[in-house]
Amino acid sequence: AQSVDQPDAHVTLSEGASLELRCSYSYSAAPYLFWYVQYPGQSLQFLLKYITGDTVVKGTKGFEAEFRKSNSSFNLKKSPAHWSDSAKYFCALEGGGSNAKLTFGKGTKLSVKS
Amino acid sequence: AQTIHQWPVAEIKAVGSPLSLGCTIKGKSSPNLYWYWQATGGTLQQLFYSITVGQVESVVQLNLSASRPKDDQFILSTEKLLLSHSGFYLCAWTGGLSNERLFFGHGTKLSVL
Numbered sequence: 001a002q003s004v005d006q007p008d009a010h011v012t013l014s015e016g017a018s019l020e021l022r023c024s025y026s027y028s029a030a031p032y033l034f035w036y037v038q039y040p041g042q043s044l045q046f047l048l049k050y051i052t053g054d055t056v057v058k059g060t061k062g063f064e065a066e067f068r069k070s071n072s073s074f075n076l077k078k079s080p081a082h083w084s085d086s087a088k089y090f091c092a093l094e095g096g097g098s099n100a101k102l103t104f105g106k107g108t109k110l111s112v113k114s
Numbered sequence: 115a116q117t118i119h120q121w122p123v124a125e126i127k128a129v130g131s132p133l134s135l136g137c138t139i140k141g142k143s144s145p146n147l148y149w150y151w152q153a154t155g156g157t158l159q160q161l162f163y164s165i166t167v168g169q170v171e172s173v174v175q176l177n178l179s180a181s182r183p184k185d186d187q188f189i190l191s192t193e194k195l196l197l198s199h200s201g202f203y204l205c206a207w208t209g210g211l212s213n214e215r216l217f218f219g220h221g222t223k224l225s226v227l
Contacts, residue, residue, distance in 0.1 A: 032213040104158040
Protein backbone atom coordinates (compact mmCIF):
# COMPACT_ATOMS: atom_id res chain seq x y z
CA ALA A 1 0.00 0.00 0.00
CA GLN A 2 1.09 3.55 -0.59
CA SER A 3 0.10 6.74 1.17
CA VAL A 4 0.91 10.42 1.31
CA ASP A 5 0.56 12.61 4.36
CA GLN A 6 0.47 16.38 4.37
CA PRO A 7 0.16 17.11 8.07
CA ASP A 8 -0.57 20.82 7.78
CA ALA A 9 -4.03 21.61 6.44
CA HIS A 10 -3.31 25.35 6.58
CA VAL A 11 -0.12 27.39 6.61
CA THR A 12 -0.07 31.16 6.94
CA LEU A 13 2.99 33.34 6.61
CA SER A 14 4.04 36.85 5.65
CA GLU A 15 5.27 37.89 2.26
CA GLY A 16 9.04 37.68 2.14
CA ALA A 17 9.26 34.82 4.58
CA SER A 18 10.52 31.37 3.66
CA LEU A 19 7.94 28.71 3.09
CA GLU A 20 8.22 24.99 3.63
CA LEU A 21 5.28 22.67 3.12
CA ARG A 22 5.62 19.24 4.57
CA CYS A 23 4.96 15.94 2.84
CA SER A 24 5.74 12.44 4.02
CA TYR A 25 5.07 9.22 2.22
CA SER A 26 4.84 5.52 2.79
CA TYR A 27 5.90 3.18 0.03
CA SER A 28 7.92 0.00 0.04
CA ALA A 29 9.99 0.73 -3.06
CA ALA A 30 11.62 3.76 -4.61
CA PRO A 31 8.92 6.41 -5.07
CA TYR A 32 8.25 8.94 -7.75
CA LEU A 33 7.08 12.11 -6.04
CA PHE A 34 5.28 15.16 -7.34
CA TRP A 35 4.03 18.54 -6.21
CA TYR A 36 1.03 20.23 -7.79
CA VAL A 37 -0.56 23.59 -7.06
CA GLN A 38 -4.21 24.58 -7.27
CA TYR A 39 -5.15 28.25 -7.31
CA PRO A 40 -8.66 29.13 -6.11
CA GLY A 41 -11.30 27.99 -8.53
CA GLN A 42 -8.77 26.51 -10.90
CA SER A 43 -7.41 23.17 -11.93
CA LEU A 44 -4.06 21.70 -10.90
CA GLN A 45 -0.71 22.74 -12.24
CA PHE A 46 2.50 20.76 -12.08
CA LEU A 47 5.35 22.23 -10.02
CA LEU A 48 8.06 19.58 -9.90
CA LYS A 49 8.86 15.89 -9.59
CA TYR A 50 11.48 13.67 -8.06
CA ILE A 51 12.48 10.49 -9.85
CA THR A 52 15.99 9.65 -8.76
CA GLY A 53 19.39 11.19 -8.21
CA ASP A 54 19.78 14.65 -6.72
CA THR A 55 17.85 15.07 -3.53
CA VAL A 56 16.91 18.67 -4.31
CA VAL A 57 14.78 19.18 -7.38
CA LYS A 58 13.87 22.53 -8.83
CA GLY A 59 10.57 23.29 -10.43
CA THR A 60 8.48 26.07 -11.83
CA LYS A 61 7.56 29.36 -10.15
CA GLY A 62 10.76 29.34 -8.07
CA PHE A 63 9.87 26.26 -6.03
CA GLU A 64 12.14 23.44 -5.07
CA ALA A 65 11.71 20.28 -3.04
CA GLU A 66 14.05 18.16 -1.02
CA PHE A 67 13.76 14.39 -1.01
CA ARG A 68 14.92 12.72 2.20
CA LYS A 69 14.86 8.97 2.11
CA SER A 70 15.89 8.75 5.76
CA ASN A 71 12.57 10.13 6.96
CA SER A 72 10.46 9.52 3.85
CA SER A 73 9.82 13.18 3.22
CA PHE A 74 9.51 15.44 0.21
CA ASN A 75 9.08 18.98 1.47
CA LEU A 76 8.35 21.89 -0.82
CA LYS A 77 10.30 25.11 -0.34
CA LYS A 78 10.47 28.64 -1.64
CA SER A 79 12.19 31.78 -0.47
CA PRO A 80 10.95 34.43 -0.39
CA ALA A 81 7.24 33.74 -0.56
CA HIS A 82 5.00 36.07 -2.50
CA TRP A 83 1.31 36.80 -1.98
CA SER A 84 0.64 35.20 -5.38
CA ASP A 85 1.83 31.88 -3.95
CA SER A 86 -1.40 31.66 -1.97
CA ALA A 87 -3.00 28.43 -3.16
CA LYS A 88 -3.52 24.81 -2.23
CA TYR A 89 -0.55 22.52 -2.68
CA PHE A 90 -0.77 18.80 -3.22
CA CYS A 91 1.96 16.22 -2.81
CA ALA A 92 1.55 13.01 -4.80
CA LEU A 93 3.25 9.65 -5.04
CA GLU A 94 3.39 7.31 -7.98
CA GLY A 95 3.86 3.72 -7.05
CA GLY A 96 4.08 0.48 -8.92
CA GLY A 97 5.86 1.94 -11.89
CA SER A 98 2.60 3.19 -13.28
CA ASN A 99 1.12 6.63 -13.31
CA ALA A 100 -2.22 4.91 -13.04
CA LYS A 101 -1.39 4.48 -9.37
CA LEU A 102 -1.02 8.07 -8.27
CA THR A 103 -1.92 8.89 -4.69
CA PHE A 104 -2.48 12.47 -3.58
CA GLY A 105 -2.15 13.91 -0.11
CA LYS A 106 -4.97 15.95 1.36
CA GLY A 107 -3.30 19.18 0.43
CA THR A 108 -2.00 22.21 2.31
CA LYS A 109 -3.71 25.55 1.89
CA LEU A 110 -1.09 28.28 1.90
CA SER A 111 -1.98 31.88 2.69
CA VAL A 112 0.71 34.50 2.17
CA LYS A 113 -0.13 37.85 3.76
CA SER A 114 1.19 40.97 2.08
CA ALA B 115 1.07 21.47 -28.67
CA GLN B 116 -1.34 19.30 -26.74
CA THR B 117 -4.57 20.68 -25.40
CA ILE B 118 -7.18 19.24 -23.08
CA HIS B 119 -10.74 20.45 -23.03
CA GLN B 120 -13.40 19.55 -20.54
CA TRP B 121 -17.11 20.15 -20.85
CA PRO B 122 -19.22 21.55 -19.38
CA VAL B 123 -17.44 24.06 -17.17
CA ALA B 124 -20.18 23.78 -14.56
CA GLU B 125 -23.41 21.91 -14.00
CA ILE B 126 -26.28 22.20 -11.56
CA LYS B 127 -28.31 19.01 -11.51
CA ALA B 128 -31.11 17.47 -9.52
CA VAL B 129 -30.70 14.31 -7.46
CA GLY B 130 -31.69 11.33 -9.56
CA SER B 131 -31.00 12.98 -12.88
CA PRO B 132 -28.45 11.66 -15.39
CA LEU B 133 -25.01 13.15 -15.96
CA SER B 134 -22.47 13.15 -18.73
CA LEU B 135 -19.10 14.92 -18.52
CA GLY B 136 -16.61 14.93 -21.32
CA CYS B 137 -12.95 15.42 -21.98
CA THR B 138 -11.06 15.71 -25.26
CA ILE B 139 -7.29 15.70 -25.78
CA LYS B 140 -5.84 17.10 -28.95
CA GLY B 141 -2.30 16.80 -30.22
CA LYS B 142 -1.39 13.61 -28.38
CA SER B 143 -1.76 10.13 -29.80
CA SER B 144 -2.83 7.30 -27.47
CA PRO B 145 -2.66 9.16 -24.18
CA ASN B 146 -3.41 7.61 -20.81
CA LEU B 147 -6.56 9.27 -19.56
CA TYR B 148 -7.81 9.79 -16.01
CA TRP B 149 -10.86 11.03 -14.16
CA TYR B 150 -10.37 12.57 -10.73
CA TRP B 151 -12.94 13.83 -8.25
CA GLN B 152 -12.35 16.50 -5.66
CA ALA B 153 -14.88 17.18 -2.92
CA THR B 154 -15.09 20.83 -1.94
CA GLY B 155 -11.88 21.65 -0.12
CA GLY B 156 -10.74 18.06 -0.34
CA THR B 157 -8.08 15.94 -1.92
CA LEU B 158 -8.14 14.29 -5.31
CA GLN B 159 -9.59 10.84 -5.66
CA GLN B 160 -8.79 8.92 -8.81
CA LEU B 161 -11.98 7.46 -10.27
CA PHE B 162 -11.03 5.83 -13.56
CA TYR B 163 -8.14 5.46 -15.93
CA SER B 164 -7.81 4.28 -19.49
CA ILE B 165 -4.73 3.32 -21.44
CA THR B 166 -6.45 2.56 -24.73
CA VAL B 167 -9.71 2.98 -26.61
CA GLY B 168 -12.52 0.88 -25.26
CA GLN B 169 -10.72 -0.06 -22.05
CA VAL B 170 -11.46 1.64 -18.77
CA GLU B 171 -10.34 0.61 -15.29
CA SER B 172 -12.32 1.61 -12.23
CA VAL B 173 -10.39 2.71 -9.17
CA VAL B 174 -13.24 3.51 -6.79
CA GLN B 175 -16.94 2.77 -6.90
CA LEU B 176 -19.00 5.93 -6.68
CA ASN B 177 -22.00 4.88 -8.81
CA LEU B 178 -20.27 6.41 -11.80
CA SER B 179 -19.10 4.92 -15.06
CA ALA B 180 -16.60 5.94 -17.68
CA SER B 181 -16.03 5.18 -21.31
CA ARG B 182 -13.41 5.90 -23.92
CA PRO B 183 -15.20 5.81 -27.26
CA LYS B 184 -12.33 7.40 -29.18
CA ASP B 185 -8.60 7.72 -28.69
CA ASP B 186 -8.92 11.36 -27.73
CA GLN B 187 -12.16 11.26 -25.74
CA PHE B 188 -13.06 10.25 -22.20
CA ILE B 189 -16.62 10.34 -20.86
CA LEU B 190 -17.82 10.19 -17.26
CA SER B 191 -21.48 9.44 -16.65
CA THR B 192 -24.20 8.17 -14.40
CA GLU B 193 -27.88 7.54 -14.83
CA LYS B 194 -28.80 8.71 -11.32
CA LEU B 195 -26.98 11.45 -9.50
CA LEU B 196 -26.57 11.44 -5.74
CA LEU B 197 -25.94 14.41 -3.48
CA SER B 198 -22.52 12.94 -2.76
CA HIS B 199 -21.54 13.37 -6.41
CA SER B 200 -21.16 17.10 -5.93
CA GLY B 201 -17.65 18.37 -6.36
CA PHE B 202 -15.00 19.18 -8.91
CA TYR B 203 -14.26 16.68 -11.67
CA LEU B 204 -10.91 16.76 -13.36
CA CYS B 205 -9.80 14.99 -16.47
CA ALA B 206 -6.08 14.45 -16.96
CA TRP B 207 -3.70 12.80 -19.37
CA THR B 208 -0.17 11.48 -19.53
CA GLY B 209 1.90 10.04 -22.32
CA GLY B 210 1.75 6.61 -20.74
CA LEU B 211 5.27 6.30 -19.41
CA SER B 212 6.12 5.90 -15.77
CA ASN B 213 6.86 9.02 -13.68
CA GLU B 214 5.26 11.37 -16.14
CA ARG B 215 3.45 14.45 -14.86
CA LEU B 216 -0.29 14.77 -15.23
CA PHE B 217 -1.77 17.41 -17.49
CA PHE B 218 -5.11 18.48 -16.08
CA GLY B 219 -8.11 19.96 -17.76
CA HIS B 220 -9.76 23.05 -16.29
CA GLY B 221 -12.32 20.90 -14.51
CA THR B 222 -16.10 20.73 -14.20
CA LYS B 223 -17.84 21.98 -11.09
CA LEU B 224 -20.87 19.84 -10.34
CA SER B 225 -23.55 20.83 -7.87
CA VAL B 226 -26.21 18.25 -7.12
CA LEU B 227 -29.30 19.65 -5.42
